[in-house]
Amino acid sequence: MLMSIFRSRSFLIGALATGMAALIVHFVIILGYSFRDQLPASATKLTDRYAVPMFHQNWKLFAPDLPRYNAELEYRYFGNQTWSDWSDITKQCGFGPYTRMETIEQGFNTQLSWQVVNNYYALNGRAQFDRMVQSPAYANCLFYVLKMHELYVSKTKPDSVQIRLNFRFTPPPQQAHTYQISNLEFPVYVPI
Amino acid sequence: MDKIYDHFTLDVQHADSLRLFTILLYLWFPLNVIMLYDVKDLLWGVDNVFYRHGHADGFIENFFYQLVYDATRFKMIFYTHLVASLLSIFQTRWSLIPRLITWCTAWLLFYAAIEAFNSGMMIMISLAFFASVIDTRAQHPFRILLTNLARYACIIQLSLVYFVAAIYKLSGDQWLAGDAFYYTVHITHFASDFWTSETMLNNHWLLTGLTWAGLLYQLIFPVMIWIKRGRTAFLIAGIFFHLFIGTFLHLWDFALAMIFCYALFMHDKTAARILRLLRLQP
DSSP states (O other): OOOHHHHHHHHHHHHHHHHHHHHHHHHHHHHHHHHHGGSHHHHHHHHHHHHHHTTTOOOOOOOOOSSSEEEEEEEEEEETTTTTOOOEEHTTTTTTTTTHHHHHHHHHHHHHHHHHHHEEEETTTTTEOHHHHHHHHHHHHHHHHHHHHHIIISSSSEEEEEEEEEEEEEOOOOOOOOOOEEEEEEEOBBOO | HHHHHHHHHOOOHHHHHHHHHHHHHHHHHHHHHHHHHHHHHHHHHOSSSSOOOOOOOOOHHHHHHHHHHHHHHHHHHHHHHHHHHHHHSSSOOHHHHHHHHHHHHHHHHHHTTTTGHHHHHHHHHHHHHHHHHTTTTOOOOEEEEEEEHHHHOOOOHHHHHHHHHHHHHHTTSHHHTTTTHHHHHHHHHTHHHHHSSHHHOOOHHHHHHHHHHHHHHHHHHHHTTOOOOTHHHHHHHHHHHHHEEEEOOOOOOHHHHHHHHHGSSSHHHHHHHHHTTTTOOO
């Protein structure tokens, strides 16, 4: 009886219409979610509620523009009354530039670089780090460095740790390939 | 109306290419697991490298973010994902169950290590949701209907990926100026010695040409896949485009994900030949 209902033409037409309508609604919302930065807050509230967490999408790989610099995360630590040399933690732990751990580090670098661009400012001629060090981006980097240090370098917790972002700026195309290199050292952090 | 009805309910459209697509789609997940196996503890284990900020609260959120707040479930979820994705490759009456488990567990793993993934994982999860109802041997008209709708959903989803990516690229300066590839190879994570050599960096026309070719491909993909004439050549070019991304930008998971998806557009005869070769022909 039930199977014959599922086979009936009227049921199948209804199912087809419902399925098509559902797909149209789904993809319209997903399209809106994909361009959520261009939508008003009232619309993003709706698209976010639908898309997160089950239909989340983000297709911005290499878009809209690529950074005009290469950033690497370095750290040093204070232990046995001396500061270590600066080193790239991912590289030091044996992970190459194309590994998944480097992908993770680059993700953190992008977040922290965004903080540098948007939340690094000067007051009375002095650089201010307060906004940056309160950001999740800084916490991510610090946690990553401390965890990798604990797992691969030393089980002993360092007395202090400091991170810095090393920037190598890409020269504009068709100009001499000389690189401007700069770094930004963050305040010393004392692990509790 | 009758034509549409018949199209969706009489036969599974392009059954062989669709079957090959589902095999490759669910094969991608165990391949991804193998690629991540060495660092799985760093990504999801109790000693993972991520600072956990907390997450949105709610019934659905608590399910999908469970690995974010409870790393002790990692092994169970990780191996469940592996087994479920392997079982999903095979088409049985009960395929819906392992396929939905694959989809759910993939999200759990994704959210708990979001920085470790690129668009490859996201596209495969998005497609896995629709593909869970695909049954290319379906005889019942309702299952045939579901399978055909899922096939179109996968095609639209794939088109959406290219379309959104192209629009975002057009909104910047570098892609239209032809400089995007030049800036890409200056990022150590994507660069290789070949592209950063003086000879290649001075070859401005090549770098510009590659940038524009990539942009053009993404822009016209959503249109080209519906045009029979020239589609095969276009998709072969696309395979080379993604092999290029895998080889030179070291994004193999993303490259393989996109190439696997192209099985959707393969000629049925070619797909049938491959299936016979793999002894997976029903």
